[in-house]
Amino acid sequence: MAAVPAAARSDSINWPSYPHEVLATVLSVRAGRLSVLLWKRARAPYRSRWALPGGGVEPTERLREAIARHLATKVDVRELAYIEQLATHSAVHRDPRARVLATAYLGLVPSDVHAALPSDAAWHPVDELPATAFDHHFFIDAAIARLRAKLSYTNIGFALAPLEFTISELRELFSAALGYEIDPTNLARVLTRRHVIAATNRTAPSGLAGGRPAAMYQFVSRELTVTDPFAVLRPPR
Amino acid sequence: MAAVPAAARSDSINWPSYPHEVLATVLSVRAGRLSVLLWKRARAPYRSRWALPGGGVEPTERLREAIARHLATKVDVRELAYIEQLATHSAVHRDPRARVLATAYLGLVPSDVHAALPSDAAWHPVDELPATAFDHHFFIDAAIARLRAKLSYTNIGFALAPLEFTISELRELFSAALGYEIDPTNLARVLTRRHVIAATNRTAPSGLAGGRPAAMYQFVSRELTVTDPFAVLRPPR
């Protein structure tokens, strides 16, 4: 990385500086339940409490690069299907040791990715969260809320689902993520009409107890796209 | 503010520190056009370019307090009807002098608030923006996008409109903010059904050229509320 010339650097910015940390709220549906990836702290403060993975920011890396680095080393998750910045918290005593600003990211892992986790990391269902360290539960709440909202008006489901899936599997994923049951018929119809998912011409291997084999679907795009909201506020077509 | 005991502070956080600045993207409809409040830089770098108001963060204040302080001093806007955090940028050379992290906020000012501005600040219509300093135009783009999205599925319009208004006035505000024309009949009907706005029993003074006097409306709530998105993904009622 090219260093900034010292002449330019030594100029006129005399604002206070703060250590800055990045945190990752990684969500995924594990065993049919929406879960968050937590890491057990080995040292004080909050020793042996569960915390979001993360850490400091090196002088030459951006926040997003920093969170990718921490996720790759501390916790073995390299295959995030989606990541976006969530929020930056600045409460003065959020870390009892010193003032640290924290920027959290929301990451999503497909339900069929089962990377090996280190022994001090584990998935925790969000409806049975243990006590967490620092202010991390605020980030977790915000991440869940944002995921649920975006499931409704974007195609963000692609980051929770395998590349190919049946409507039943998708229904389970959505129900787990949203926290309530939804109807598989309507789910397929609505997401198809919105061009969010499309049927492949393949069919799932027939299940254990027989039954009609399910058609396989895939997400049309794996980039985040937003469906038009309500119509009054939509430009004429 | 109670100081952290030195013993606790001198511990184990050896991450790099960075100056942190807060920036405000204040939007409002001025003279029928969506505009952003900019401040003309007096010093290098980007001397005499337009920039978002903002500045450093004091050791005992949170980011939101810092941006409020900067807005109150640098630029005379104390009556933001709404403010929310937008994003944190971290490009290494976004400031040529040194690495500075920046957290931007989105602020909204009602169209009937006409606070006096200092001579080095001005409203700029967003469709005729001048060249801006640093990476500020990224924040402006993000602010506009977020406002437009939230106009569709929240009641955030309360922060752009006067306390009481006619449907025509509201239609002009929405059209200016969204960038396209909308139908006043539908606007009234949809926002009323969603319980976002409600008619008062007052009526506007009749206009210059005659015509039926318009009914006055107000926003039901001036706290941000989100309307339910699409129905498949909505819990049963």
Next chain:
DNA sequence: CGAGGTTTTCGTCTGTTAGTCGATAACAGT
């Protein structure tokens, strides 16, 4: 190979929401 069980998918009905547009209401001025 056919009957019964299981799972998925299709089709239809109904209610809600939104876009369009013409008709009507309520004013000012002449």
Next chain:
DNA sequence: ACTGTTATCGACTAACAGACGAAAACCTCG
């Protein structure tokens, strides 16, 4: 009163979503 003007209402149409029963496509077992 008549006209011009602005605002509001009402009716029609289209699109979308929730519900649910019927049909399709597979299995296993007798």
